[in-house]
Amino acid sequence: MSAFGVDLSPKMIGLARHAYPHLRFTEGSMTSLETGDDELGGILAWYSTHHTPPQWLPAVFAEFHRTLAPGGYLLWGDYVGDEHLHPTQGYGRPVSYESYLLPLDRMAGLLEQAGLVVTARLEQEPGGRLRRPHACLLARKPERP
Numbered sequence: 401m402s403a404f405g406v407d408l409s410p411k412m413i414g415l416a417r418h419a420y421p422h423l424r425f426t427e428g429s430m431t432s433l434e435t436g437d438d439e440l441g442g443i444l445a446w447y448s449t450h451h452t453p454p455q456w457l458p459a460v461f462a463e464f465h466r467t468l469a470p471g472g473y474l475l476w477g478d479y480v481g482d483e484h485l486h487p488t489q490g491y492g493r494p495v496s497y498e499s500y501l502l503p504l505d506r507m508a509g510l511l512e513q514a515g516l517v518v519t520a521r522l523e524q525e526p527g528g529r530l531r532r533p534h535a536c537l538l539a540r541k542p543e544r545p
């Protein structure tokens with residue numbers, strides 16, 4: 401299967417289609433992917449989970465575990481911290497959205513609870529253009545015994 405992308409936002413889907421016209425992008429949620437069990441060789445979840453309330457993260461990661469093929473990898477990247485943000489200004493205009501920043505250990509624990517094995521982690525401290533800590537986790541769905 402070739403690469404495809406999913407986002408809740410039709411505008412983000414439009415931008416993605418414009419940037420990568422040869423790939424397939426569909427509106428949808430990470431909590432219910434239109435993909436069968438064990439089908440995906442890899443998942444990139446890039447700055448896309450911080451809008452999800454923490455109590456819903458197990459459902460997202462369970463969906464990643466369900467759809468990944470055994471031996472497949474998840475690469476997750478996002479802001480980390482211990483804050484609930486509700487910005488009212490951004491990108492030079494009024495905005496309204498929620499961001500839930502969680503400690504990296506908690507994110508890694510949630511991936512492990514979903515049945516994934518964290519094999520690498522990178523945490524980048526704020527500095528320069530980075531106003532908040534960022535992190536990446538690489539996690540693998542184990543092969544069947």
Ligand SMILES: C[S@@+](CC[C@H](N)C(=O)[O-])C[C@H]1O[C@@H](n2cnc3c(N)ncnc32)[C@H](O)[C@@H]1O
Pocket residue numbers: 406407408409412428429430431446447448449451452
């Ligand atoms: C900060 S943007 C990052 C977009 C893109 N991944 C990138 O790296 O440029 C966060 C995106 O996550 C999407 N998102 C939030 N919750 C989602 C969900 N449950 N399923 C799919 N997309 C979601 C939002 O619509 C938004 O486009």
